[in-house]
Amino acid sequence: MSPSTFARRLASRRRQLASAAIVAVALGLLGMLYAAIAPRGSAATSADPAVDEGRSLFQSLSCASCHGLNGEGGKRAPSLIGVGAAAVDFQMGTGRMPLQQHGAEAPRKRPVASEGDILKVAAYVASLGPGPAIPQFDAADWQKADTAYGGALFRTNCAQCHNFAGSGGALTYGKYAPSLSDATPTQIYEAMITGPENMPVFGDKQITPDQKLAIINYVRTIKTQADPGGVGLGRVGPVTETVVGWLVGIGVLVIVTIWIGARA
Numbered sequence: 001m002s003p004s005t006f007a008r009r010l011a012s013r014r015r016q017l018a019s020a021a022i023v024a025v026a027l028g029l030l031g032m033l034y035a036a037i038a039p040r041g042s043a044a045t046s047a048d049p050a051v052d053e054g055r056s057l058f059q060s061l062s063c064a065s066c067h068g069l070n071g072e073g074g075k076r077a078p079s080l081i082g083v084g085a086a087a088v089d090f091q092m093g094t095g096r097m098p099l100q101q102h103g104a105e106a107p108r109k110r111p112v113a114s115e116g117d118i119l120k121v122a123a124y125v126a127s128l129g130p131g132p133a134i135p136q137f138d139a140a141d142w143q144k145a146d147t148a149y150g151g152a153l154f155r156t157n158c159a160q161c162h163n164f165a166g167s168g169g170a171l172t173y174g175k176y177a178p179s180l181s182d183a184t185p186t187q188i189y190e191a192m193i194t195g196p197e198n199m200p201v202f203g204d205k206q207i208t209p210d211q212k213l214a215i216i217n218y219v220r221t222i223k224t225q226a227d228p229g230g231v232g233l234g235r236v237g238p239v240t241e242t243v244v245g246w247l248v249g250i251g252v253l254v255i256v257t258i259w260i261g262a263r264a
């Protein structure tokens with residue numbers, strides 16, 4: 001090997017080594033760059049751990065079997081995209097969901113999930129699309145609202161289905177509006193903003209938040225009020241009392257008259 005060939009070979013070996021080093025450094029930099037900008041975790045998880053736990057509860061509590069794996073709805077149940085956390089808190093908090101069997105009316109039951117789990121499922125459903133959030137207010141907020149005004153609002157907006165005293169009533173096709181005596185203030189608020197089943201949604205333009213609190217105060221007041229003077233008679237007012245007095249009174253008079261006539 002001549003000295004000149006040796007020098008050339010050495011030079012080309014150096015070039016190869018140099019380019020290999022450049023590629024290695026470039027790859028290393030690329031890796032570091034990727035680690036810095038790549039999203040943490042896999043694509044299926046979100047930033048909020050409550051949402052992730054809510055998603056697995058949505059499957060383990062059988063919600064997905066009716067509402068679809070991603071809450072998109074199906075033949076057995078409506079889509080939950082955009083119903084919001086308030087609808088989930090209402091439906092699960094009143095024990096209506098998970099629905100056990102299809103019927104005309106989803107009845108109120110004991111809730112199957114804990115409050116914490118309900119909030120997680122609610123967070124998950126809220127992440128599917130924007131909808132009404134769980135209303136936040138204190139007992140003092142509705143307790144200072146005007147009961148009489150709440151009663152007037154209740155008679156205009158709610159009594160046609162739930163009866164004047166909130167004791168419920170029949171609707172068509174085997175459906176009914178339930179009694180309101182078990183509903184908590186938050187559930188009453190949630191029912192108004194989510195409109196379960198046949199119940200209409202009462203938006204904040206129709207019934208303002210302050211008016212909603214007045215309605216809540218009215219519903220809670222009639223629940224705790226005793227019936228002065230005996231049987232409530234559905235609390236429909238003096239008309240029922242008169243009708244009962246009249247029928248019973250006249251009935252007794254008729255019997256007495258017949259009895260007197262028979263003796264004569």
Ligand code: HEC
Pocket residue numbers: 058061062063064065066067076077078080083087088091092097098099100101102105106121194195196197
């Ligand atoms: C057996 C089927 C079934 C199961 C299981 C079920 N649902 Fe439902 N769900 C329905 C049907 C049917 C409706 C609509 C009728 C109604 O509101 O009662 C509904 C309605 C709802 C609504 C009201 C939607 C709205 O527009 O306001 C929510 C929220 C809801 N379900 C959440 C859940 C959650 C959360 C679970 C699991 C804990 C669950 N459901 C399990 C059948 C089911």
Ligand code: HEC
Pocket residue numbers: 094096105106107108154157158159160161162171175176177178179180181182183187188189191192196197198199200202215
């Ligand atoms: C068109 C009839 C209708 C009107 C009007 C109506 N509701 Fe309802 N409401 C219903 C029905 C039906 C249900 C049961 C829904 C279900 O089972 O999913 C219900 C359920 C409720 C519940 C849940 C009760 C429970 O214990 O689970 C509350 C609270 C409630 N309504 C409050 C109101 C208030 C307050 C108003 C007036 C602002 C009102 N509703 C107006 C039909 C009505």
